[in-house]
Amino acid sequence: MTAPRTTGIVIPTYNGLPLLRACVEAVRRHTDPERTPYELLIVDNGSTDGTAQWCGSERISFIRLPANIGFPRACNKGLRLAGGERLLLLNNDVTVTPRWLDNLSAALDGDDNVGMAGPMTNYASGKQQMDVPHADSAEFERIADEHNRSDPGKWEPVMRLVGFCMLFKREVYERVGELDERFSPGHYEDDDYCLRMRMLGYGLRLCRDTLVHHAGSASFRQVEPGKLQALVERNRRLFMEKWNVDPAAFF
Template sequence: MSVTSIIIPTFNGLPLLISCVESIRIYTDLPYEIIVVDNGSSDGTLEYCRNEKIIFISLPNNTGFPIACNLGMSATSGDQILLLNNDVIVSDGWLKNMLSALYSDDKIGIVGPVTRNVSGIQKVACDYEDMQQFHALAGQWNIPNCSKWQVVDRIVGLCFLFRRELMDTIGMLDERFSPGHFEDDDYCFRARSNGYKLLMCGDVLVHHEGSVSFKKRYPEGWHDLVVRNHQLFIDKWNVDPYDFLLPNKEEDGT
């Protein structure tokens, strides 16, 4: 049976990481491996991963999301690769439904879930006050239903599933976007340029806190990162991603 390699970059976010890993372990009944890539944390992340026997890559300082993901991708052994933010909590049926979508068509390149805290089309309105309510809601939301799948132009990198074939075809994340923002848009653009389709799984609801690590490291400069990397995308492709990736011209609030 195929294995999904789940890569979780993290930086001084141990409580979030613990919640993320616990949700994977509780709600995932298909083969997987977890690879945590730590960007120089000083909060006990290393000790936690050792105690939990999690595959662990330790960096001396915070290199950001793209570099951490690429290191994790290089260490994977799975048939599928999933980039997962440490501030995401998954629920019942999440991976099974996403894999069903990924393998529904040979040309599906990337799939992603819906959540209430994200920019763009993956954002959904849903009401819950705590994780108990979230899991109760997700238990109903995540009933398999391919009629809720939708081909889109963009999948946000908070929960980003693709086959190894895609990585072999288009490569890894572009590290010019370090420490992060628009590297996922760039990957989507490259996938689509190579004939792959992107699929939003409306039958997979996850919880996402939203930009926790970035806002912690760049409390005053987070907006500047978005502006800078937006321009990097334009310089690279000679197109404005807001014209087709964000129909409402929202800023990238992942």
């Protein structure tokens, strides 16, 4: 009997310890290490809120960076050191739900030509956005528990997946390479990665049978709105200069 594949879960974080605690707790609660083994790796992006000390106390592997170097660079540092036959980039403001990794893994492994899989959520741009009225986290989890029934009929080929929760094969990562750090501190590095993956012939799968909670842009909320909008516009221009195409074409 073939041993189950291990997933290296990389979680970048910056001064978001309460979110990180909830993220890790949900991963531990909703991921069966025997059926779907995984390894956690936290990339502490220069936090000053005790993140590194907490990771140590929880015996979680972590990289402690001296300063905030941005999302793409932090992800790359984590991916270089992560173990596993699969790799997963997970935002610290995502709370996973029952059978989340089982379902994503089934979609990823179901076709050799598929390079990446991603879930539905309550907060995202494009096709991954799903209206999920809920009063609290407990109600969201109940909704997700009912929703998360693996169904290949709900695996949709798409042009892009948003970077809040992206599962991909190690061999794909080794071919595609790292996130493009020109997009630091963040925005459009995920669009760029999806395009590069598709250019190599790999498909992307949106798993409509999998729902996770996303608080949404937690780290970037610490940036002044005007500066954030300027960053988004700058990175959109960088994307268009690199590829000569508007990223909105892939929504």
